[in-house]
Amino acid sequence: MQPAKCVKSPNIISLSRIVILFGHVAFAKHLPPGINIAIVFFNYLLDVVDGIVSRRYGGTEYGEFMDISVDRIITLGYFSYHLFMQHLHVIFFLLILTRNIKVDYISYFYMIESKKKERHKMTKGLSYWIYTSRASRIINGFLQMTIISWGFVSVVPLWLQILFLLNSYIRALPSINKARSLV
Helix, strand or coil, X not given: CCCCHHHCHHHHHHHHHHHHHHHHHHHHHHCCHHHHHHHHHHHHXXXXXXXXXXXXXXXXXXXXXXXXXXXXXXXXXXXHHHHHCCXXXXXXXXXXXXXXXXXXXXXXXXXXXXXXXXXXXXXXXXXXXXXXXXXXXXXXXXXXXXXXXXXXXXCCCHHHHHHHHHHHHHHHHHHHHHHHXXX
């Protein structure tokens, strides 16, 4: 008998990340910065473990959508907390929110509707490196973790917020163009 598709190990790991986020945000104000940063790091480490387990045991479309959704909940949850604590600029938050909705969800639904699995077909050169390479995803994740961690120490510098926005939007250009064609 096949287990329900939402009860697979990667999905349980993903859902545990949301529990950690809400527990962390509830008590973050009372924790020292080092503990807050360690919890953020652990939460992002679980995302890596989730991906490894999913690739090893075979993921599903449901799991892929759940992973995207949990990643955005984590990002926007931490960014919302820092916005509330006045450690992030409101325009930064709104631009990231808009980018996440436009890129991740619209292009994901486009892939489901058109039954296309590939996100973009850039396989060579600089465009591949910027949009889809592992190094690009690692840099983006590092910038995101840096902003979230920094926010637990003090106000996140505007230059770091702008750098993350530029990186996020440049990496999202192929998906934004695809989403435009849907509207």
